[in-house]
Amino acid sequence: MKLKNTLLALAITAVSSTTALAEIKIGVSLALTGPGSGLGIPMQNQFKLFPQTIAGEKVSLIVLDDATDPGKGAANARRFVTEDKVDLIIGSCITAVAAAMTDIAAEASTAQLAGSPVGVPAGKDKWLFRLPQSNTVMGYAMVEHMKKQGVKTVGFLGYTDAYGEQWLKEVTPLMDKAGIKIIATERFARTDTSVTPQALKLVSANPDAMLVVASGSGAAMPQLGLLERGFKGKIYQTHAAATMDLMRVGGKAVDGTFVSAGPVIVPDQLPDSHPSKKIAMDFVAKYDKVYGAGSHNQFAGHAYDAQVALEKAVPLALKKAKPGTPEFRTALRDAFETMGSTQFAHGIMNWTKDDHWGYTMETAVMLKVVDGKFKVE
């Protein structure tokens, strides 16, 4: 009797453990609280719509909050690789936090799909793939637009953290090549309530255009600060501000702003020949159906692209190894590099062995705020 029970228990454990081994575990670290929650919560909403299976294998997502804190992000990454033994890490949506997770993911030979345009020292990104376009790609479209508008001098007002710093670093050489000079640089913190002194200094330098580097609804305050000080020139915002929150908080005052964005913001306005139009409209339809019309944004689009990438890469990796093994993680990483040109909602992605950024210079779309709505320029 006792022996039969023991044998039965052993049999059940054996069966259930093999089914557990066969599932693909993905660890997701997002900023669900803290100043970056405006980016993390839409991504989490999209991950809630993630499919249960990919290529016949069950997929389980473990979503953790990193509270916009690099320390917590690193702790999450460590937990993913040591306790949960995930096959893939997705995170974070905040540049500084994703940078903290990179070393840990690389040490554990686990691929990391970052939801932010995180730059690392050369050679350190063997396991790191970025979902968003690099600031260089976004900046390229912006600088081309500035050239066409005849802008010669620019004032920079950006976050004091990694996002602002990286934009400044990446957009300066692009502007130099186009003959545009950055004549004033001011910084402010995400949690600041006013930028009057910084705006004063910038407006008195009198550039042709201002570049505001901020994200979500926090992008409205610096722009309003500049307008309050009487700035009459062109204002450019980055892709992290490509959400309806900019207009909701800024009101009529932000009409006429130029925003660089991925194709997902207003896919219905893209020409039919645009390669990402169909998949972007598909994403918008699915997201808005669950969360309300017009609620889709840049960040949820990146989460959707993670799904697209996995749907293409996982079958390739499964040919070489089973999930839960180090060979599978290596195979998944190789699959990302070799799967070739893929249609993402955000453009055409092409990760190669040498290039883990992937998007081409033509990906970004310049939008203009007209009557409280985005219009493709």
Add this chain to the structure above:
Amino acid sequence: MDFSIASILLLDGVTNGAVYALLGLATVLVFTVTRVIFIPQGEFVTYGALTLAMMQTGKTPGTVWLLLILASVASVMELADRWRHDGNVGRAVMAGLRTLASPLAIALLSIWAASQQLPLWVQAALSAAIVSAFGPLIYRVAYQSLEAATPLVLLIVSVGVHFAMTGLGLLFFGAEGFRNPAFWDQRFALGPVTLGGQAVIIFGVSLALILLLWLYFEKTLRGKALRATAVNRTGARLMGISTHTSGQFTFLMAAFIGGLSGLLIGPTTTVFYDSGFLIGLKGFVAAVIAGLSSYPGALIGALFVGVVESFGAFWASAFKEVIVFTLILPILLVRSLSSGHSDEDH
């Protein structure tokens, strides 16, 4: 740096300083009466601004639900305490219902008013009422049982309350920020600077509040009773002054001041669920400059913080916060060297 830029910066600094002064006053007030260093003062600011913002969009603000939950918890605690103390169920139930009465009334009124699209100042008054109702409830739930504890224990409890309120703020208001419409849209030109109507209101309200607080504590019996509680808790109890009521009333005033500050800054900046912490902390710096004991000191300290912040942001915008918070160090040094050891540990 010419005169016009300096005057614009000065005006900006003094406007911010007036709001920090209100928070510094509330911090000093709470500390002198209850010995609690009330870190979540900034959260009242956020709740006030965001409650008005939600009412403006026609939705019932989430603070109303939070108020109801908190009121129920407080009344259950009151009921249990009274029952254990008196042994009489009837009196205990009455005590519980008394705690529940005014928050419930305010909550029901707000739920009805949210859909009515009432004028701006009515909605503002309602928002202030909702946030003020939080004060005594938070005192009842978090601090009343710890009245005799050391300031250090109370500070730790304050940090816990801050995290709870911030987290609940995220739950009820979401991650994105809001801006309120201005109460007064006029702009006055005074030489090189333009004074906005909102700034005039901020100055007016701050001065009025300081005057009222001074009158209250100097001239009324109740105010003097509160001061007595601050000087010596046991002595005040011997004289028939209830420490429970003093604490709750102080928190009511602090919450009212916080909510009012929220209404004042709502139009001038985008308020997020976590913006209150930094604003409250700068008010705390102002209170520290005043030694956590004097109201005029808190006012001067706050104006000083505001002006330093403004000029610091102009000259070295990346280091603005560093400059403001490093201010505490030399001031603490000077204060601790000049004043002796205070005999407050009884």
